[in-house]
Amino acid sequence: MAILKIARMGHPILLQRAAPVADPTAPEIRRLVQDMFETMEDAPGAGLAAPQVHAPLRLFVFRVGEGRTSDDPDDRPVGNTVVINPEIEPVGDDVRLRWEGCLSLPGLRAVVGRHWRIRYRGVDTDGAPVGGEVCGFHAGVVQHEYDHLDGILYPMRMTDFRLFGFNEELSRAEALAAGERP
């Protein structure tokens, strides 16, 4: 197990289209996935795509923490999950604005429109199918991580650059707006 170096925005690997994983059950893929789980937990983050750790392959890891979910029964906490060679499709046309961050843009967050409900599928390191129909935070993190596999970073999805900033400043402004002492 190892904590991997995370590429930051500006590194060209983040703009590449990643290649399919030829054998999801290969030992080197299992090792990469274990290291990505460890790197995601260490950061800490909710998701990490292989290109972010300098491996231009179509796989990502994520987790849905307690307290991140909505009331919808399809949006429940999920432990560490890997999706290899994912496919993704929106369900319906409900697009909602939500805050998101990215380990390749440390300290920043922004409001990005994402499909509220999606269907996705892929396989894990045993070659077993993973995915399903999900919504809310789970759907958002999968869309964000899938974008990394096509060389897309969240600022490329933004429509209102006023809703983009450093976590510290945004949190201070939110506290002031809520009438709290910052």
Ligand code: NI
């Ligand atoms: Ni990201």
